[in-house]
Amino acid sequence: xxxxxxxxxxxxxxxxxxxxxxxxxxxxxxxxxxxxxxxxxxxxxxxxxxxxxxxxxxxxxxxxxxxxxxxxxxxxxxxxxxxxxxxxxxxxxxxxxxxxxxxxxxxxxxxxxxxxxxxxxxxxxxxxxxxxxxxxxxxxxxxxxxxxxxxxxxxxxxxxxx
Amino acid sequence: xxxxxxxxxxxxxxxxxxxxxxxxxxxxxxxxxxxxxxxxxxxxxxxxxxxxxxxxxxxxxxxxxxxxxxxxxxxxxxxxxxxxxxxxxxxxxxxxxxxxxxxxxxxxxxxxxxxxxxxxxxxxxxxxxxxxxxxxxxxxxxxxxxxxxxxxxxxxxxxxxxxxxxxxxxxxxxxxxxxxxxxxxxxxxxxxxxxxxxxxxxxxxxxxxxxxxxxxxxxxxxxxxxxxxxxxxxxxxxxxxxxxxxxxxxxxxxxxxxxxxxxxxxxxxxxxxxxxxxxxxxxxxxxxxxxxxxxxxxxxxxxxxxxxxxxxxxxxxxxxxxxxxxxxxxxxxx
Numbered sequence: 001x002x003x004x005x006x007x008x009x010x011x012x013x014x015x016x017x018x019x020x021x022x023x024x025x026x027x028x029x030x031x032x033x034x035x036x037x038x039x040x041x042x043x044x045x046x047x048x049x050x051x052x053x054x055x056x057x058x059x060x061x062x063x064x065x066x067x068x069x070x071x072x073x074x075x076x077x078x079x080x081x082x083x084x085x086x087x088x089x090x091x092x093x094x095x096x097x098x099x100x101x102x103x104x105x106x107x108x109x110x111x112x113x114x115x116x117x118x119x120x121x122x123x124x125x126x127x128x129x130x131x132x133x134x135x136x137x138x139x140x141x142x143x144x145x146x147x148x149x150x151x152x153x154x155x156x157x158x159x160x161x162x
Numbered sequence: 163x164x165x166x167x168x169x170x171x172x173x174x175x176x177x178x179x180x181x182x183x184x185x186x187x188x189x190x191x192x193x194x195x196x197x198x199x200x201x202x203x204x205x206x207x208x209x210x211x212x213x214x215x216x217x218x219x220x221x222x223x224x225x226x227x228x229x230x231x232x233x234x235x236x237x238x239x240x241x242x243x244x245x246x247x248x249x250x251x252x253x254x255x256x257x258x259x260x261x262x263x264x265x266x267x268x269x270x271x272x273x274x275x276x277x278x279x280x281x282x283x284x285x286x287x288x289x290x291x292x293x294x295x296x297x298x299x300x301x302x303x304x305x306x307x308x309x310x311x312x313x314x315x316x317x318x319x320x321x322x323x324x325x326x327x328x329x330x331x332x333x334x335x336x337x338x339x340x341x342x343x344x345x346x347x348x349x350x351x352x353x354x355x356x357x358x359x360x361x362x363x364x365x366x367x368x369x370x371x372x373x374x375x376x377x378x379x380x381x382x383x384x385x386x387x388x389x390x391x392x393x394x395x396x397x398x399x400x401x402x403x404x405x406x407x408x409x410x411x412x413x414x415x416x417x418x419x420x421x422x423x424x425x426x427x428x429x430x431x432x433x434x435x436x437x438x439x440x441x442x443x444x445x446x447x448x449x450x451x452x453x454x455x456x457x458x459x460x461x462x463x464x465x466x467x468x469x470x471x472x473x474x475x476x477x478x479x480x481x482x483x484x485x486x487x488x489x490x491x492x493x494x495x496x
Contacts (some may be wrong), residue, residue, distance in 0.1 A: 013355040020356060020364040023403045025320035025437070032317070081313050090315025091434065097315050106315045114311035117211030131314065 032094045039089075039096030047073055047100075070101055077102035081109040107131040163287075166380025168348050175342035176285035178494065179335045181450035182226035184219050186301065186327030189447070192428045197451035198328075199226055205302065205327065212302030212312075213247065219329035219443075220245070220256040220298040227294060227331040231338075238262045238333070239290035242281045244273035245298050245442050247307065252298055262294065271395050272349070272471030273297045274446035275490040278332060279346035282492070285334045286343075298329035299441035308359065308476050321361040321399045323440035326427060330446030341457050345381060347491040349373035351473065355484045359474065362485070363400025363424075363437055366470040369487040370396060371407045374468055377491045378413075386417035388493070389462045392453065394445035394469035395424035397438030423448035445469040449494075457496045464495045 009017070050072050054065035080086040086106050090097045097103055108128045115127030129136070165171045183198045190201035200222060207215040220243065228235055241260060243253035244267040257264035269276040277295035284290050302312050304325040310316050334343065352372050356365035370393045378385065385391065396404055401422040408415040423445045424438040449467050456462045468491040479485065 009355045013353075016354040016368060017356070019406065020354070020361070020367075020403060023399055023406065024361060024364065025399065027319055081315075084313060087313050087315045088434075091317055094317040098317075103315060106313070110311040110313035110315070113313055114306055117213070131310070 035092065036094045036096035036099075039093035040099055041096075043073070043097070043100045043102055073101050074105040077105035078109040081106045082113065086110075104132060104135060107135070165345070166376070166382075168350070168376055169345060169380035170279070170283060170286075170348075171345045171381070172282050172286040172343055174286045174288075174336060175344060176282045176334050176336055177338045177340045177342055178332050178454065179338035179340045180227050180230035180232075181330065181332045181454055182223045182230055183330045183447040183451035184223045184226070184328060185443070185447055186219075188301070188433065189326060189328055189427060192433065194427055194448065194452045197455050198447060199223075199451070202327075212300050212306055213251065216245065216247065216252045216298055216300035216303045216329075217255045219300065219327070220252055220296055220331070221259050223298070223329040223331040224256065224260055224294055224296045227296070227333050231292070231333040231335075233292060233333065235260055235262055238292045238294050240265060240281075240284060241294045241296070242267060242277040243294075243296045244268045244277060246270060246304050252300075252303075253296070256296075256298075269469075269488060269490065270471030270473050271299075271440060271442050271444060272469040272488050272490045273442045274330065274394070274449065275346070275467055275469035275492045276348075276471075278334075278343065278492050279348065279490055281332075281334045282343035282346060285336055288336075291335060293334045294331055295334065296329065296331035297442040297446045299325055299327070299443040301325045301327045301441070304441060308474075318436055319360050320436055321358075321363065322436040323362055323395065323397050323424065323438055324428065324433075324435035325441035326439050326443040326447065328441075328443035328447045330443060330450035332450055341454060341494050341496050343492060344495045345377075345493045347373055347377040347380060349376070349489040349491070351486045351488050353484050353486040357479065357482065357484050359479050359485065361399060362395075362440060362472045363397045364403055365400075365472055365485040366487040366489070367396055367400040367403040367407065369489040370394075370400070370468050370470045371404050371411070371413075373489040373491050374415075374466075375411065375413055377466065377468075377493075384417060385414055388418050388464045388466045390453070390465045391415070391418055391420045392445075392448070392465065392467055393420075393422045393424075394467070394471070394489070395438070395440040396422045396470060397424035397440065399437050400470075401425060426452065454494075457494070460496070462496070464493065466491055466493045 051069040112128040115123040241262040245252040281295040352369040
């Protein structure tokens with residue numbers, strides 16, 4: 001891909017790209033990874049605490065507690081997005097706040113807020129999937145493929161269902 | 163008039179008889195706060211969308227500049243303006259409010275000097291007695307159109323720039339008090355194949371260098387003619403590249419002071435702006451506010467403002483196109 005791209009560039013452009021690359025500030029990859037790791041972990045820990053609370057105080061089974069736990073994380077994320085805090089945390093934490101379910105909630109809430117002036121139907125309704133839409137599409141496609149692999153290679157699964 | 167290949171010399175010396183700058187809250191926290199006429203506390207400017215807020219900024223700066231000149235809008239013959247929004251709606255809608263005969267222009271962030279050059283040309287050639295040149299940008303509307311929603315949690319790389327919320331307008335007249343617009347160099351589109359919209363400085367630097375060199379070649383003067391040369395919004399990355407290119411081209415930029423508006427408006431220590439500022443308003447508010455104030459105080463006699471623009475659209479970079487850039491230079495002398 002990179003080679004193909006380079007072929008279309010003139011020698012002057014290629015020379016300039018080398019110069020520009022030399023001047024581009026390096027992204028602090030190691031620091032970003034560390035921050036993403038512990039912030040992401042912290043969000044998961046918070047989720048686990050909420051789940052344990054549902055199990056112990058609301059008499060739910062482990063499976064039942066999962067859904068309300070996700071709902072609470074989503075609500076927290078939407079609130080932080082609405083108060084204009086989530087993007088500030090994300091600039092610092094990077095993938096740590098993007099990968100967990102809170103990042104998905106943020107992508108929907110932020111686009112919904114952004115497109116509110118365009119109305120409820122074409123603004124909020126259509127706009128909120130601007131970023132999340134591709135996650136849903138590719139998530140579903142990936143799940144479908146994994147499902148087929150599972151059905152073919154795990155004996156007794158295909159007819160079983162649950 | 164025409165000098166060299168792509169420059170105009172304005173022998174009648176049209177004057178900038180007044181200016182006005184309006185900015186948002188974040189710019190008001192920066193080091194140039196005292197140079198702005200209005201600092202809004204509310205990023206929405208009392209409107210219900212970013213786009214309407216941007217239009218309001220421009221209406222205010224244009225009306226204030228006309229008021230500063232002691233004129234009424236009926237005395238203005240033409241308004242030259244442009245912005246970053248699709249179909250330059252901020253300017254067209256503000257022109258609806260102003261009801262001044264309107265020429266809409268687009269040069270992305272180079273619009274500030276593009277409009278000033280055209281306004282000076284019209285005044286210089288006797289085409290008008292009073293002309294307004296204005297431009298604006300808004301962080302929210304630009305992020306929404308070109309990048310991600312304002313509240314979306316994506317990590318910006320260190321080369322990214324922060325769009326200035328603000329607007330700057332100037333009133334030009336053949337006579338009156340104020341600095342003169344003495345020449346302008348219209349840039350050509352330069353594309354060095356940069357595709358990363360988070361590295362605009364690197365994309366625009368070659369255009370700025372090309373226009374600056376063309377300016378001195380056309381006018382047959384040396385950089386020492388000016389007390390200060392400023393580029394519009396190259397910011398840290400582009401500024402370093404431009405300096406590097408000047409050295410490689412053996413261009414004697416060291417004869418004068420060379421700065422970048424994108425590195426002047428925010429405080430890198432306390433404000434999270436990565437490489438610096440960008441947007442149409444960046445060079446407009448720095449020039450019409452800060453730099454003209456310095457000229458008024460006598461600290462600067464002759465300056466060359468080189469506004470830089472990246473002529474991409476959200477669709478063009480999604481389709482893998484590189485970023486074509488342009489720069490226009492205007493010289494202002496006390």
